[in-house]
Amino acid sequence: MFENVWLIPLFPLIGFLINGLLGKKIKNETVIGGIATLAVFASFIVSCKTFLGLISLPENGRVVDVKLFTWITAGNFNADIAFLIDPLSCLMILIVTGIGSLIHLYSIGYMHGEEGFYRFFAYLNLFIFSMLLLVLGNNLLLMFVGWEGVGLCSYLLIGYYFKKKSAGDAGKKAFVMNRVGDFGFLLGIFGLFWYFGQNHNVWTIKFTELSQNAHLLPTGGVVTLITLCFFLGATGKSAQIPLYTWLPDAMEGPTPVSALIHAATMVTAGVYMIGRMSYVFVRAPETMVVIAVVGACTALFAATIGTAQNDIKRVLAYSTVSQLGYMVLAMGVGAFTAGVFHLMTHAFFKACLFLGSGAVIHSMHIALHHVHSHDDPQDMRNMGGLKKHMPLTFLTFLLATIAIAGIPGFSGFFSKDEILWMAFANPLHGGLNTFLWALGAIAAGLTAFYMFRLVFMTFFGECRIKAGAEKYLHESPAVIVIPLIVLAILSVIGGYIGVPKLIGDALGGIPNYLEHYLHPVFANANAYMAANAHAAHHHSHALEWGLMGTSVVIAVIGISLAAYLYVTNPTLPAKFTAAFPALHRAVFNKWYIDELYDFVFVNPCKALGRFLWKGFDVVVVDGLVNGVAHVVMSFGGVVRYLQTGQVYSYAWTMAFGVVVILGYYLFK
Incomplete structure (x- = not known):
């Protein structure tokens, strides 16, 4: 019944590969947009079939793991390329592929005549693929691959007009701020894996196994630290205080990108993650x-x-x-x-x-x-x-x-x-x-x-x-x-x-x-x-x-x-x-939070970078390397006179040496 669920992320991936590799040669906008849109719509059809198959099962049996192959094995730990089919993931794939199909169709008209038309649709398909991987993955590691994938695609799509400085800056801002959250997400994964393994010999990051063993978690303490790390990841992806400022700047990308990020994909990832791991957070x-x-x-x-x-x-x-x-x-x-x-x-x-x-x-x-x-x-x-x-x-x-x-x-x-x-x-x-x-x-x-x-x-x-x-x-x-x-x-x-x-x-x-x-x-x-x-x-x-x-x-x-x-x-x-x-200026300028971040974080980081560049790299590193080179060159400039290629110079040198040796023995 669920043996074809792997087709759901595969279709957008195929669309990405076709347009990404051949789009420049295809050139026809209708064909390029049609391939990308049909790829996502095909995923929507399979998602509907999956949903209907799931609700036909008894309520207590609506959790299905579809394993494709083993990905990582190390001792007691293994992570599979496998998909979790349950009511939450089914609802999410319907939203992602359904809304995504409409946005792709809309983009055919909206992006008409744009430079890099094929590139835009290749990125959109990759975005959908990454989000589907995120919501379908049956373990935290596979979710994290999709999590990073949507982060990459947001950078590519927000900075789509890369010749425009503000668009490039907005893409970099989104990428960097999400890396802050992603660091917390990784710490959460490591912390949860370590706690279950060290204390209960349960070495797993699989969602169904984590849920079954959630009763082993204590209330508060280490779980509070772990969940706060996970929530830091959610604040980045779902644009919460203090990591929200990248999302308004994401408007530098084309409007369909804004619709896709805001409605169906990236920003919902943090909320989905908390819901998926609700049994951990409530503790x-x-x-x-x-x-x-x-x-x-x-x-x-x-x-x-x-x-x-x-x-x-x-x-x-x-x-x-x-x-x-x-x-x-x-x-x-x-x-x-x-x-x-x-x-x-x-x-x-x-x-x-x-x-x-x-x-x-x-x-x-x-x-x-x-x-x-x-x-x-x-x-x-x-x-x-x-x-x-x-x-x-x-x-x-x-x-x-x-x-x-x-x-x-x-x-x-x-x-x-x-x-x-x-x-x-x-x-x-x-x-x-x-x-x-x-x-x-x-x-x-x-x-x-x-x-x-x-x-x-x-x-x-x-x-x-x-x-x-x-x-x-x-x-x-x-x-x-x-x-x-x-x-x-x-x-x-x-x-x-x-x-x-x-x-x-x-x-x-x-x-x-x-x-x-x-x-x-x-x-x-x-x-x-x-x-x-x-x-x-x-x-x-x-x-x-x-x-x-x-x-x-x-x-x-x-x-x-x-x-x-x-x-x-x-x-x-x-x-x-x-x-x-004064009130209007403060609100219009977004309460000066961006300026505050620039003062507290961005400018000091730039200053540190300039110091490491001009102070440490140029003066210390380059100075050391260049200094050694100058010493060697100077020494070589002196000793090179010992080899002149002139016979009379060698004769005078030999005579001088004989005089020195004789003088040493005669006058010692």
Whole structure:
């Protein structure tokens, strides 16, 4: 039934090899894009077949290992090239290949005419292959190979426009910051392997065996240290405080890259890893507190920055950082299913939003090019009134925005509300719960505000594009619009597979299909939490309804404020920034965190590098080498006169030697 699962990562790998090796000779964009898109779509078909095969099994039998071959053997340790098929990995491969297929299709139209077209699609396929390896690997080492693979691909794709310095710098920034997190991930792997082996003679990094032996782990202590190392890896990949600053700069890559990184691949890796190893993390309560606080603070902090950005893609970038904060918050309060649920719904509406922004940028670029304008096609201050020129893009963008704002009936509402409720009601963190809920609720209000600010500045009001360019604005071709429509539909209906119990009961007994589906994956962690958590408070349904209503009211206030400031009275934002210039500068400049990092880390590292180069390497190393050379050359310059090739010189030398010897013996 699962014997062909190896085809899922193989198809994108084949697409990468074909386009990477032959794309320059193929030249035809339709063929190149078609090969890459069909490769990912083929993986999606096999993923659907795998999913159907998995749900046909009994609930307690939905864990299947598919071994291809033995990879590493050393004493009691072995690591296989093998894939783990369970509800979590199946859900992830559906998201990666499904969303990935739509992004590939979109890219055929968006990247038309770009230099290095074949290279772009080769990188995209390699990205999908690496992410599939990450989520399918049945052991930590194979997961780490995929983990590093998506890091490499992010560097290649973010820096795709390598002739542009800012793009190259952004790619390097992403690569370096993720290496910091990856160091923690490696330490976590080593620490977990060492603990099980040294203390229990269980030498394994296989997920199923780790889960079976999780009861051997103590609470806290060494497990806290191990899980903090793993979480450091997650903060890098999933862009949490303090390793989040690379993700907004990733906007230097083409828009489809942003959609792929933010929606379906790299940034979800850290959340997936925590969920996959939930049975380890729950045994480190201190780490769970750290995860919850970091997630909540990231959600709020990034949301504040999003309120003042004018680049349409940067607003969405900080939105991603904020939404990832929600997912990490869910993991930290033990709401693993809710975290994965938000990961899924976020993939729908964030992919739609990024691709929609790409359609806007595409149209703006063409219009500005026609009038020979150098205005920034991504700056929302140059937009306005685009809904009449791009009605389908506007509608899909609006639906996705409503979803991310958490309006009832849309996918984002169900997943976000579940996280906020669990932040308040979870039995793990006691008095900290109200604080966590408050941070999440405020972030939800800010999200609604800045996302509708984006919508109003882009699609409403008068068109602010350069004179004469408006007539060139137009709707995007079908290859771009079709993925938007599919993703917009998913943004609306995608949340109904995980309707929270309270809402499901109110709607006539709609079950939470996703919670039931993922139950075997998190059963170990949930059982441990139930047995060891603080005494749970049985909150009333009225309280849950009240908190749900409060979060909706906060979102509506955010939307209303955005409408008032940017539609009803669009002169007010300028007056506000004039009244509070210091606050606006701080938020617009991202609270100067990049400058702080430059001062504390980057500049000292550069200074150290310059010292090692000009001080140590040039003066000491080169000085030593060159000094030895000069001494040898000087000595050679002296002794070379002993061999002149002239007979009379040799005769005089011999005579002088005889005189010296005779003098020694005569006068000693």
